[in-house]
Amino acid sequence: MGFPDIDFSLPAPDPLEGDALWFVCYRGRVMVSSQPEQPWFPRLPTPRLIGLEDQPRLYAGRMADCHCYAVALEHEEQVPPGFYLEDLRRLLGRLDEITFTMAGRASQLISWYRNHQFCSRCGAAAEAADSDRAMICPACGYTQYPRITPCVIMLVTSGEYALLARAARFPGGMFSCLAGFMEPGETAEQAVEREVYEETGVRVRDLRYHGSQSWPFPHALMLGFTAEHAAGDIRVDGEEIVEAHWWHYRDLPPVPPGGSIARELIDNWVISCGDIR
Numbered sequence: 001m002g003f004p005d006i007d008f009s010l011p012a013p014d015p016l017e018g019d020a021l022w023f024v025c026y027r028g029r030v031m032v033s034s035q036p037e038q039p040w041f042p043r044l045p046t047p048r049l050i051g052l053e054d055q056p057r058l059y060a061g062r063m064a065d066c067h068c069y070a071v072a073l074e075h076e077e078q079v080p081p082g083f084y085l086e087d088l089r090r091l092l093g094r095l096d097e098i099t100f101t102m103a104g105r106a107s108q109l110i111s112w113y114r115n116h117q118f119c120s121r122c123g124a125a126a127e128a129a130d131s132d133r134a135m136i137c138p139a140c141g142y143t144q145y146p147r148i149t150p151c152v153i154m155l156v157t158s159g160e161y162a163l164l165a166r167a168a169r170f171p172g173g174m175f176s177c178l179a180g181f182m183e184p185g186e187t188a189e190q191a192v193e194r195e196v197y198e199e200t201g202v203r204v205r206d207l208r209y210h211g212s213q214s215w216p217f218p219h220a221l222m223l224g225f226t227a228e229h230a231a232g233d234i235r236v237d238g239e240e241i242v243e244a245h246w247w248h249y250r251d252l253p254p255v256p257p258g259g260s261i262a263r264e265l266i267d268n269w270v271i272s273c274g275d276i277r
């Protein structure tokens with residue numbers, strides 16, 4: 001997934017020229033217009049116009065011709081009239097891919113900034129670095145970079161069947177690809193093999209990297225793979241994964257909505273099955 005119209009480079013323009021897009025963030029939610037149609041972020045020369053000029057802000061990058069800022073709200077009550085805080089997850093699929101990427105980036109930057117106000121080594125107040133995306137401790141020099149957590153997500157297939165599982169946290173009867181956090185010291189490929197085996201007792205072979213997706217809930221990076229079933233019958237622990245089955249490509253259960261790499265992996269595989277027939 002490449003984005004030619006998005007530029008994350010620092011530093012911010014100074015002074016700000018023209019309007020900017022303001023992504024106002026509060027605990028995994030982003031402020032959007034209350035108008036019923038397309039979610040809309042304030043595009044203004046200054047956050048003063050929506051009464052948020054004193055809030056901490058971080059430069060988030062440029063989207064097409066527009067500079068973007070992430071703004072931290074301290075309290076929910078600060079949301080100005082005409083706007084509300086929308087759960088970032090509920091914007092997935094409702095915004096175009098580029099705008100969602102920027103909203104997710106803004107949300108991640110703000111949560112990182114808010115959670116790293118103090119040095120995690122010595123407890124002194126940390127300061128934002130000038131030229132780098134980092135919080136630096138003036139007392140001991142410890143540097144805290146934005147936290148990004150790599151996860152692997154994989155579609156395991158066996159001919160016209162794919163292994164889809166239902167986690168306890170999934171809504172309704174949804175099934176999806178297996179996924180999990182990487183462990184320190186692991187390669188992504190080792191993480192795929194371990195997660196599939198831990199969650200379903202299945203061994204895989206022929207891993208192929210598919211692509212990655214930022215998953216800002218709150219700060220994951222999904223690394224997508226496909227893999228072939230090598231050995232083993234499905235067994236689940238019944239706790240994290242409550243059900244897992246082999247599903248025929250023409251008889252799939254409810255799967256994740258568009259906009260997710262899980263859905264992309266499933267859709268690509270379904271198309272490839274159709275091509276073979």
Ligand SMILES: [Zn+2]
Pocket residue numbers: 119120121122123124137138139140141142
């Ligand atoms: Zn320190």
